[in-house]
Amino acid sequence: MTNEINISIIGNVDHGKSSLLAALSNSFSKIGLAPFVPYEQIDLATFNGEGGVKLNRAEVKIAGKENVYALSDYPSHQDFIKNLVYGEKVDGVLLVISAADGPMPQTREHLRLAKKVGVKKVLIVLNKVDMVSESLQEMVIKEVRQLLYEEGFECSECQTIKGSALLARKCGCGKKECEKCGFLFNIYEEMERCFSLSENRDEKALFVASNSSDTPFGIPVVKGELISGKLKKDSTLSALIGNEIKSLVIKGLEVEGISVDEVMAKSAVSLYVSGVKSDDISKGDLFFDENGVKLENSFESLIYLFRKEEGGKQNPIKIADEIEVSLFGKKFKSLLIHSSEKEQVFPGDNATVSFKLEKDYVLKNNFSFSIMEGEKIVGVGKIVKIGE
Numbered sequence: 001m002t003n004e005i006n007i008s009i010i011g012n013v014d015h016g017k018s019s020l021l022a023a024l025s026n027s028f029s030k031i032g033l034a035p036f037v038p039y040e041q042i043d044l045a046t047f048n049g050e051g052g053v054k055l056n057r058a059e060v061k062i063a064g065k066e067n068v069y070a071l072s073d074y075p076s077h078q079d080f081i082k083n084l085v086y087g088e089k090v091d092g093v094l095l096v097i098s099a100a101d102g103p104m105p106q107t108r109e110h111l112r113l114a115k116k117v118g119v120k121k122v123l124i125v126l127n128k129v130d131m132v133s134e135s136l137q138e139m140v141i142k143e144v145r146q147l148l149y150e151e152g153f154e155c156s157e158c159q160t161i162k163g164s165a166l167l168a169r170k171c172g173c174g175k176k177e178c179e180k181c182g183f184l185f186n187i188y189e190e191m192e193r194c195f196s197l198s199e200n201r202d203e204k205a206l207f208v209a210s211n212s213s214d215t216p217f218g219i220p221v222v223k224g225e226l227i228s229g230k231l232k233k234d235s236t237l238s239a240l241i242g243n244e245i246k247s248l249v250i251k252g253l254e255v256e257g258i259s260v261d262e263v264m265a266k267s268a269v270s271l272y273v274s275g276v277k278s279d280d281i282s283k284g285d286l287f288f289d290e291n292g293v294k295l296e297n298s299f300e301s302l303i304y305l306f307r308k309e310e311g312g313k314q315n316p317i318k319i320a321d322e323i324e325v326s327l328f329g330k331k332f333k334s335l336l337i338h339s340s341e342k343e344q345v346f347p348g349d350n351a352t353v354s355f356k357l358e359k360d361y362v363l364k365n366n367f368s369f370s371i372m373e374g375e376k377i378v379g380v381g382k383i384v385k386i387g388e
């Protein structure tokens with residue numbers, strides 16, 4: 001089984017992120033490890049994503065020996081943040097730094113946000129080396145290392161790679177010996193070495209119910225999505241049903257109408273279960289493969305409020321505001337109880353804030369949620385810590 005490892009390409013505007021992804025795609029397509037995606041398509045990336053939230057990103061998958069590296073580039077800073085808090089978990093980042101400019105404010109902000117959502121590995125790519133002398137390049141690398149240290153990435157043991165994305169993209173020969181394209185292979189090897197373990201991915205099963213009904217024989221069948229881990233026939237799960245945790249047994253599993261003994265994450269599944277009634281199950285109920293799941297009602301999160309152009313709110317939010325959040329499609333009234341950096345969070349801003357839900361739910365790090373205003377999604381968030 002190949003693991004898919006999610007890598008975000010980050011860095012200041014214009015430092016060469018899209019050029020790098022285009023160069024990687026071009027070269028690795030020549031040796032059959034990636035599809036060819038032209039620069040223009042990467043640069044303008046549009047992608048309609050999860051749960052009604054529009055996520056723009058360009059993705060190129062490069063096959064490694066055992067893993068597939070899904071590399072994502074974002075057309076704007078806002079898209080990067082939205083993806084970080086609402087997209088799939090980021091396992092590592094390629095930090096693109098222009099040797100001609102050095103680290104910039106957005107470089108720091110990207111790192112700070114990545115750190116907040118649990119990213120541990122950073123691979124530095126010093127780009128645009130065609131523009132400056134070697135001694136200047138070394139100075140910039142020192143500055144970047146200092147920045148990583150300041151932002152708490154001192155344990156990221158990835159090596160720094162230098163090159164010119166523009167020259168490599170234009171050559172695109174796909175040869176390791178090439179003076180221009182060779183560094184892309186160094187990046188590839190470093191990804192294999194540095195990103196091969198997606199250590200902090202939760203492999204426990206988590207299933208989210210979307211609806212349920214009864215079979216003619218009276219057995220409840222629950223449709224939903226397996227978000228992580230795997231499910232097996234005849235296994236027991238803990239389920240949050242209404243306000244209680246119950247135990248249920250999987251009597252049967254179906255994927256696309258076909259009965260199976262086991263399913264892996266990311267599948268739409270129908271579960272035949274015993275131990276609950278179909279009437280008790282509603283959208284957003286969670287099933288887990290672990291014992292001792294605790295119910296909680298408060299968490300700290302990284303949030304991003306949409307700008308007006310993205311369909312956001314008019315006003316900022318602040319402590320003591322009553323805010324509706326939606327977790328897996330289940331809506332909760334909640335209170336904003338703490339904000340660590342800002343008193344008010346304006347549309348277009350990101351912030352670390354804590355919420356207290358009106359009732360308990362199963363809460364875990366990395367759960368994404370949306371911030372609602374009536375039926376409209378006006379922001380997104382990701383849980384980074386449980387409790388107040």
Ligand SMILES: Nc1nc2c(ncn2[C@@H]2O[C@H](COP(=O)(O)OP(=O)(O)OP(=O)(O)O)[C@@H](O)[C@H]2O)c(=O)[nH]1
Pocket residue numbers: 011012013014015016017018019020043074075076127128129130131163164165166167
């Ligand atoms: N000289 C030189 N120019 C480069 C290099 N890499 C990228 N560029 C140029 O820098 C500019 C920005 O490159 P992009 O790849 O679009 O940068 P980006 O980081 O994706 O920019 P945004 O998406 O706007 O944040 C373009 O004009 C590129 O041609 C390089 O290695 N050397």
Ligand SMILES: [Mg+2]
Pocket residue numbers: 017018019042043073074075
């Ligand atoms: Mg770009």
Ligand SMILES: [Zn+2]
Pocket residue numbers: 168171172173174175178179180181182
């Ligand atoms: Zn080449």
